[in-house]
Amino acid sequence: MGHSSGRQSRYLPIADHGLIGDLRTVALVGSNGTIDWYCYPSFDSPSVFAALLDADRGGAFELAAVPLNGVPARTKQFYFPDTNVLITRFFTDEGLGEIQDFMPISPGPAAARHRLIRRVVCVRGTIAFQARVAPRFGYGTEPHRVRMLDGAAIFEAPALALALTATVPLADDGRDVRARFTLHQGRSAVFALDQVGVGPDGRSAVLGCPTQEAEHEFSATVAYWRRWLAASRYRGRWREMVHRSALTLKLLTYSPTGAIVAAPTTSLPEQIGGTRNWDYRYLWVRDAAFCVYALLRLGFTEEAEAFMGFLTRLIDVRADRPSGPLQIMYGIDGRTDLPERELDHLEGYCGSAPVRVGNAAATQLQLDIYGALIDSVYLYDKWGQPMSSDHWEAVCALVDWVCEHWDQPDEGIWETRGGAKRFLYSRLMCWVAIERAIRTARRRGLPCPLTDWAATRDAIYRRIMERGWSPARQAFVQHEDDSVLDAAVLMMPLAKFISPTDPKWSATLNALAEDLVTDSLVHRYDPNASPDGLEGQEGTFSICSFWYVEALTRAGHLDEARLAFEKMLTYANHLGLYAEQIGHNGEQHGNFPQAFTHLGLISAAFNLDRALG
Incomplete structure (x- = not known):
């Protein structure tokens, strides 16, 4: 029993997840702030993050408040009212922060951009966050490498290349990317995961998501869902x-x-x-x-x-x-x-x-x-x-x-x-x-x-x-x-x-x-x-x-x-x-x-x- 309960402790209960999506695919976001299921570019594509099916080999996008004295922050999760924008809140002794997770809905043909945006906001006090982005392409079978370009991290696998841009510094070890940053009240940080585009010169082009653009995308996504539900x-x-x-x-x-x-x-x-x-x-x-x-x-x-x-x-x-x-x-x-x-x-x-x-x-x-x-x-x-x-x-x-x-x-x-x-x-x-x-x-x-x-x-x-x-x-x-x-x-x-x-x-x-x-x-x-x-x-x-x-x-x-x-x-x-x-x-x-x-x-x-x- 010890082994299986130890194994279970590496997995969140199935119900401890929320869902975001863009009508092409979805991501499951755990109540701990981790994205542990995400197939790209559509529902039935091979997974990029699948820690839900294998905590070690599946891949995940972890983002959470740094534990204080070894104690993880308390969390609460809710949907921004009448939308599919998911908010995960972190309560610590030093401050209160939240992650706003969403995927903008691009009208028009399937070729439009798909992106996953994670906006971190400090609501009160001061709060330190840490991120680890560890994609594992092709259900964890395809090797990939990371290269940095203009401060963005590009994950390159044989069939797919994704770019992670952030408004905080990223560090890579050739395979995964990490970040650690502290936010004061009213400040925010943005992470965006996009497919790598090709610029006019034929080289990789990375479209970042600066703070103001994230603000705009957030409002547009909220408006889309509210208009639909109305x-x-x-x-x-x-x-x-x-x-x-x-x-x-x-x-x-x-x-x-x-x-x-x-x-x-x-x-x-x-x-x-x-x-x-x-x-x-x-x-x-x-x-x-x-x-x-x-x-x-x-x-x-x-x-x-x-x-x-x-x-x-x-x-x-x-x-x-x-x-x-x-x-x-x-x-x-x-x-x-x-x-x-x-x-x-x-x-x-x-x-x-x-x-x-x-x-x-x-x-x-x-x-x-x-x-x-x-x-x-x-x-x-x-x-x-x-x-x-x-x-x-x-x-x-x-x-x-x-x-x-x-x-x-x-x-x-x-x-x-x-x-x-x-x-x-x-x-x-x-x-x-x-x-x-x-x-x-x-x-x-x-x-x-x-x-x-x-x-x-x-x-x-x-x-x-x-x-x-x-x-x-x-x-x-x-x-x-x-x-x-x-x-x-x-x-x-x-x-x-x-x-x-x-x-x-x-x-x-x-x-x-x-x-x-x-x-x-x-x-x-x-x-x-x-x-x-x-x-x-x-x-x-x-x-x-x-x-x-x-x-x-x-x-x-x-x-x-x-x-x-x-x-x-x-x-x-x-x-x-x-x-x-x-x-x-x-x-x-x-x-x-x-x-x-x-x-x-x-x-x-x-x-x-x-x-x-």
């Missing part, structure tokens, strides 16, 4: 949490294409020391479609439009692949090939190997994605822009495919690696795909084979009612001809498949509460009852907890729903962010922050507010 129509009881979730979802958007990543990290473990470590830096059709729903609910139609455009370009009805005309996930640029490999040289977060990049689940058949997508198309048609004729053609092709293929076994929403089954959730979402398309066609008078579609929709409904219901359990179950419970069935009333007061649904809700829920936290399923082909245990799944809140809300159990929701809010981190799962003692596990959880929070808050009146 479009929100949410005025309910949980405004701060809902708006933080919306700002987080926006940070997970890749603006050149409109793709939304499931999470900006890879291989953060679902269990410390376990092997359930996956790369989430891609677009899952399901997560992104639900995201569109959450953003539309709040009034953000531009993001929905960009995503719809991106997805329509990916639909390939002629594709002869097992997963059908859509893959379950894509690269943020739309690429279909995401080969999975293990990075054996990295020890993993707290020793949780393997570290994986790429994702082999990309080729799985998961029929539910068609329902998630067509539901979001339906909502976009209703609340956003009416659908174009080209989009409708694509929708018809997808629905025709679903009508032909809904009855196959598939891998299901949880991407288990335990073999294909006839999952209820997959059937449910095939029903949603056809049902929403029929609604859209009727509302808009659009051409489609209505009779055929309706016949298939009704066949799916009857099939779920007959074979998805277990008389023994008195509940709807995970897959046909079995009695395993699954939190995904919480979507049945949410998708308007069954009335929330139907006796069969009430019985199911009771069974789920008994078997899978503890104090508002919900397990996806019982891995002992349903082997998923994976080693180890997992925590409770946060999106399921928000689905549970919504299911209680719709069933009219408002006091219970509100209490469960308020309890879920206590599991957020100090900034209102959530990883994918919550462990048995309340700590956050899995990739961070996770889009799925934040959109679940928005949806639950929206519907609970409406029900509470």
Whole structure:
């Protein structure tokens, strides 16, 4: 135990991080002031700082108050109100200082500058800071050298060169760069990390970030986020949490294409020391479609439009692949090939190997994605822009495919690696795909084979009612001809498949509460009852907890729903962010922050507010 607890002390808890970004990539900033995750220039590029996955070999940008008499400063972290500008404050006996971390948002094409700015300010008294900038390129595999040019440090690796400029002197040892400086009240220092440009003479050109420019960039970035958030129509009881979730979802958007990543990290473990470590830096059709729903609910139609455009370009009805005309996930640029490999040289977060990049689940058949997508198309048609004729053609092709293929076994929403089954959730979402398309066609008078579609929709409904219901359990179950419970069935009333007061649904809700829920936290399923082909245990799944809140809300159990929701809010981190799962003692596990959880929070808050009146 001593070894692993020693190892854990070299890693901050996953939840002890904030997030900054520029709609191309993000950086995770620890509550101690260290950037320990940063991929450049985009979400799925190899990392430059990855101490989160290997404290020794990953690389980091450390910046903190110098400890006084060996005692580190106390720190607090918060977001500059209504923005994604992160402030980390350091409290010492001699003074109070803060780091303002942000990435300016450059409008326009992907070729625009990406920069990371760290502005250090002494607020009171005097405070000494120290910095160590130690990039490790290519997930820590590419060697680099440092050379100084006009006071800036240029880190040169084979595939990338980054320049660090600062308003304080930098010292290098050929590999890393350090700085130590003291600030008095009202004074500031600026560090900026930029890609090295090429000057008119063909030589390296470094664009510094002097104090006044940093001031200007700070104000412009604050203004950008406030302008964006001002479009929100949410005025309910949980405004701060809902708006933080919306700002987080926006940070997970890749603006050149409109793709939304499931999470900006890879291989953060679902269990410390376990092997359930996956790369989430891609677009899952399901997560992104639900995201569109959450953003539309709040009034953000531009993001929905960009995503719809991106997805329509990916639909390939002629594709002869097992997963059908859509893959379950894509690269943020739309690429279909995401080969999975293990990075054996990295020890993993707290020793949780393997570290994986790429994702082999990309080729799985998961029929539910068609329902998630067509539901979001339906909502976009209703609340956003009416659908174009080209989009409708694509929708018809997808629905025709679903009508032909809904009855196959598939891998299901949880991407288990335990073999294909006839999952209820997959059937449910095939029903949603056809049902929403029929609604859209009727509302808009659009051409489609209505009779055929309706016949298939009704066949799916009857099939779920007959074979998805277990008389023994008195509940709807995970897959046909079995009695395993699954939190995904919480979507049945949410998708308007069954009335929330139907006796069969009430019985199911009771069974789920008994078997899978503890104090508002919900397990996806019982891995002992349903082997998923994976080693180890997992925590409770946060999106399921928000689905549970919504299911209680719709069933009219408002006091219970509100209490469960308020309890879920206590599991957020100090900034209102959530990883994918919550462990048995309340700590956050899995990739961070996770889009799925934040959109679940928005949806639950929206519907609970409406029900509470």
